[in-house]
Amino acid sequence: MNSLTSSLPTNKGPRPDSRERDFVDETITRRSGRPGALLGILEDVQEHAEGKYLCLDTLAYIAQRTGTPLSQIFSVVTFYSLFSLTPQGEHIISICRGTACHTRGSRDLLEKLRLELGMAEGDGQADKLTITSADGKFTIRTVACFGQCAMAPVVEVDHRICGHMNERVLTREVEALHQEKAR
Ligand code: FES
Numbered sequence: 001m002n003s004l005t006s007s008l009p010t011n012k013g014p015r016p017d018s019r020e021r022d023f024v025d026e027t028i029t030r031r032s033g034r035p036g037a038l039l040g041i042l043e044d045v046q047e048h049a050e051g052k053y054l055c056l057d058t059l060a061y062i063a064q065r066t067g068t069p070l071s072q073i074f075s076v077v078t079f080y081s082l083f084s085l086t087p088q089g090e091h092i093i094s095i096c097r098g099t100a101c102h103t104r105g106s107r108d109l110l111e112k113l114r115l116e117l118g119m120a121e122g123d124g125q126a127d128k129l130t131i132t133s134a135d136g137k138f139t140i141r142t143v144a145c146f147g148q149c150a151m152a153p154v155v156e157v158d159h160r161i162c163g164h165m166n167e168r169v170l171t172r173e174v175e176a177l178h179q180e181k182a183r
Pocket residue numbers: 096097098099100101102144145146147148149150152153154
């Protein structure tokens with residue numbers, strides 16, 4: 001294992017298993033030749049994976065199947081905040097901590113959400129944070145900027161961008177996710 005890969009999390013179980021390999025193969029076939037194919041492949045595979053994350057062996061498999069250097073794939077997944085190298089919750093709420101969102105109260109939104117979900121402060125600074133609830137249901141993440149500054153403060157709820165967010169609406173979004181879970 002080289003220095004690039006030694007810092008990556010190891011697999012919990014055998015991954016990718018045959019089902020995941022089939023999904024990767026099918027995704028590569030479907031996405032190949034399209035603009036941004038690699039990003040799309042990584043996004044689809046992460047969304048499909050148990051724990052919604054990309055482990056080293058899965059990245060290595062994608063590298064092998066697409067003929068892309070693993071170092072290039074690793075650069076992509078560490079550059080884009082949407083990718084995770086560690087397991088994530090069932091629901092992912094991302095709060096923008098960019099300047100425009102910060103000046104419009106994103107720190108308060110982050111604190112409100114963290115308290116509402118009973119999460120500790122977690123590792124890292126508020127500007128780069130990933131916390132997952134003990135039951136694995138929710139992950140809160142912070143991102144640098146969604147590129148939607150005119151709608152600040154911006155929060156993403158399970159890939160849905162919500163602009164002009166406030167605490168009342170955020171509470172409603174979380175309640176809806178809790179209810180969805182109970183259905
Ligand atoms: S600073 Fe939040 S979307 Fe740009």
